[in-house]
Amino acid sequence: MPYFDAASAAPLHPVARQALLASLDEGWADPARLYREGRRARLLLDAAREAAAEAVGCRPDELVFTPSGTRAVHTGVAGALAGRRRAGDRLVVSAVEHSSVLYAGEAHAAAGGTVTEVPVGRSGAVDPEAFGAALDSRTALACLQSANHEVGTEQPVAEVAAACRAAGVPLFVDAAQSLGWGPVPEGWSLLAASAHKWGGPAGVGLLAVRKGVRFAPQGPSDERESGRAPGFENLPAIVAAAASLRAVRAEAAAEGARLRALVDRIRARVPELVPDVEVVGDPVRRLPHLVTFSCLYVDGETLLAELDREGFSVSSGSSCTSATLTPSHVLRAMGVLSEGNVRVSLPAGTAEEDVDRFLAVLPGVVASVRDRLGAPAPAAAAAAEPARSLVVDALGRRCPIPVIELARVIGDVPVGDTVTVLSDDGAARLDIPAWCEMRGQEYVGEEPSPKGGTAYVVRRVA
C-alpha cells in the first residue's frame, strides 16, 4: 500500500528502529545523574548531539534537542526575538513558512511586536532582493524555510542569508523538510528541524543557535539542554533520531536522484493524463521527493478519499481538507489554484511501480469526481445563445462548485463581457483568479455582493 505523504511523517527508518530498541535498555536513566546508568545515558546523549551537529554543520554546544520540530521553531523564534529586543520588535518571515513559524509570529504580534510577510512568486520562492528590502534597523529576526513543505520549492537561503548579514539581522532557517537530503547552505544563525520528517522517531526536534547569536530562552526552563529545552530528555528517541539522520544522509545522494526522476515523471505525465491540471512549485530548484498539483473542478476531500480507496495516501492544501475551511496559505501566497489540490511526497524506497500505478489510477479518479460534481467537459465552451454579463449565484456552495459554475457559463457570454460569481466560500478568492490565469480569461476583481458574500468579476477574453 503506497504511502505518499512523507512530508507529513516518514515511516521509521530501520536504523532509527534499531537505535531506539538498543537505547531503550541503555538510555532510560537521567543523564544528569552521576551513577553508572546516568553516565551511560550521558554518553549516549553526547554522542547523539555530536552526530546531529555534524549533520547540521554546527558545533555540538550550539545544538539542543527539543520535543518536536514545532517546539524547536517556537523556542528558536521566541528566544531570538527576545535576545534582540533592544534592536527592535520586527519579525520578517516569508509568506509560505510552516504554520509553526507563522503561529510563533502571531504570538509575537499578540505581544505587541510586528510581523512582516515577504511575498513569494508563482513558484513559491521569495525574491532575495525583496527579502533584503524588507529588513530594516528595527528588524530583530528574519525567518526563511530551506524548502517549502507543500510545494517543494527550495528557497534562496544563501542569498537571503547574505542580505541578512548585510543588514545585521539573524536568520532563522526552518530546515524541517530538507535536512534529511543534505546540509542547509551557509549563513544561517538559527536552524530548526524535525526527526520524524527524515525517518527518525516522533518526539525529537533540533534547534541550533550559532555562538554569538543573542538568544534569551522564554518561559520557565530548567538545567537541561543548555536551558533551552526543559523537561527530561527523550533519550532513546534522540539516539534514534541522530543515528537515522546519519543513515539517511549517507543514502541521500543516490536516493534523492532516484526519487527526483520519479517526481519528474509525475510532473510531466499528470498534465498529459489529466485535463485542467496545474502542477505547482519550482520544477528544478525543489526537494527531490515532493510534487504538488491542483485539479480544476474537483474537491480535494473527495479526491483524497478516492485515492485512499485506491490505496494511495496523499495530502492536500484544498480548503475542504483543512479544519478551518480555508485553502493552504502557501497556495494562496503563490496565487495558484487550490481546488483539487494533491501533494505527493515519496518516502525513501518508494517503488517505481507504485508511482506508475498512481499515474494509471489518477485520471479515472479525477474524472469520476468531476463527473459527480457536474464539471464541464475538458473541451467545453462554445455557447449556444450568448447572454450578456451573467451573474452566477453560488452563495452557500463550497469549493469547487463556484469555479465549476463559472466554467459552465463563461461560454454563454460574448467575448468582452463578464461573468460575476457570487460566493461566500473563502477558496473562491484564490481559485477564481487562478482559473482565469489557467484559462486565459481576465480576472477583473472583487466587490462586496449585495446578496452577501463576495462578487468575483471575470471578463471573457478567450
Place this chain on the structure above:
Amino acid sequence: MPYFDAASAAPLHPVARQALLASLDEGWADPARLYREGRRARLLLDAAREAAAEAVGCRPDELVFTPSGTRAVHTGVAGALAGRRRAGDRLVVSAVEHSSVLYAGEAHAAAGGTVTEVPVGRSGAVDPEAFGAALDSRTALACLQSANHEVGTEQPVAEVAAACRAAGVPLFVDAAQSLGWGPVPEGWSLLAASAHKWGGPAGVGLLAVRKGVRFAPQGPSDERESGRAPGFENLPAIVAAAASLRAVRAEAAAEGARLRALVDRIRARVPELVPDVEVVGDPVRRLPHLVTFSCLYVDGETLLAELDREGFSVSSGSSCTSATLTPSHVLRAMGVLSEGNVRVSLPAGTAEEDVDRFLAVLPGVVASVRDRLGAPAPAAAAAAEPARSLVVDALGRRCPIPVIELARVIGDVPVGDTVTVLSDDGAARLDIPAWCEMRGQEYVGEEPSPKGGTAYVVRRVA
C-alpha cells in the same frame, strides 16, 4: 546491579516496551490525516487517551499528552494563571513543589505576578489550614504536589482541595510521583504527571484540565491536543505510556505493599546501623517506595560515588551534588539536615536481597567517608581543657566540614558558652541548626561575619 533511583526515572516496564514496539509500526503517521495510516494512528491516540483518562479519573477530552511532565506543569500553570487573570495575579504554591512548578512560578513573578510559598513542617507536609489561609480573593491558582519527590511525604490533597474550593481557587496537582501508585484524591482542577516516573517511556507527560476550569494556553500553539500541546504527537511513546500506566496500576496494591515493607526496613535499620543519621519525611503518610536520610559529617557527593562503586544508584539533595552548590529546597523548607543526604527510591520489582545488601554495605561506606574527613567519633565530646566562646574559622570550606569542625570543638566550651562557626558555604545555614536539633544543642542565630561569610552561633547546653 540495584538501581534505587526510581523517583528520577524508572526502568521501562515490559508492557511499555511491548506497546512501544507495536506502535512503531502502527503509529508513526499523522493522526490528523484521513488516509488509512492516519486513521490507524488516530485510533491508537484515542485509545491511549481513554486509558490514561481512566487512570487519572477524568474525561478523555479533559486530558492532553505533552512532551514531558515538566512541560505539562509549565503549560498547566501558565494556562491556568492566564485563564484567571481577571481574578488576580497571585500564585500560591507549597515550598516543596518540584522545580518545574517553582520555575513556572519564577516565570510568573518575572512577568509581574506574585508567588506565595506555603511552608511545610518537619515531615515535609503542608498544613491544610495554613494553605487555606494563604488563599485570598486575588489568588489565581494554587499548586500542591500529591507526594513529595525527595522525601516521599504525601500531601493532604483532599483537605487542601476543600480549602481551595471554599476560596474559589483552582488547585493544580503535580502527581508525577504518585500516579503510578493510585489515583489522586478528588478535588483537583488541573493535574500533571510524567510517564517515565511510572515505567513508561521518556517523552510523555499528561495534563488534565477539568471542564469548567478557566484555561488560556500561552505561547504559540497549533491544532493538536486541543491547542494545549503543539507539535507532532509522539504517538508510539504515548501508546506505551498509557498501556504501562494501566499495567503498573494493576500491580500497584501488591507491589506497593511489598516495597512499603522494604522501605520500613530501611527506615528502621539505617539509624540502628549508622550513627548520627536523620531519617526524614513522614513515616506513614508517604509513597510506598521512597525513603530519604541524611548522615552527619559526610558529604553527599563522596557518599554517592562510594555507593555507586558498591553497585547502588541513589540520589541526594546535598549541596555538593547540585549544580548550584545549594542544598535541596525541600530539605531546606523542612529544616532538616542536608549533609550526607541519600534518597533511596525502589523501582517496582526490587529484590529484598538488594535492600539487605544495601543495609549491609551502608555502615562501612559512611564510616569510611567520615574517617577520611576526620569526623568526630560517634560517642565523642567530653573535652580536656574548656575554653570559652570558641570561634571556628571554616571560611572557604564546603559542607560537611563546617559541621564537622563544630562537632569537634563543642565539647571544648563549658555548658552555657558558645561556639561561633564562620562559614561561607550555603549548606551551613541549614545544617548547623539541624545539627543542633539532632544533638540537643541550642542554635542561637546567625550574624554577618567581619571576616566575610556568616557567623553561626551555637550555645552548648548538653
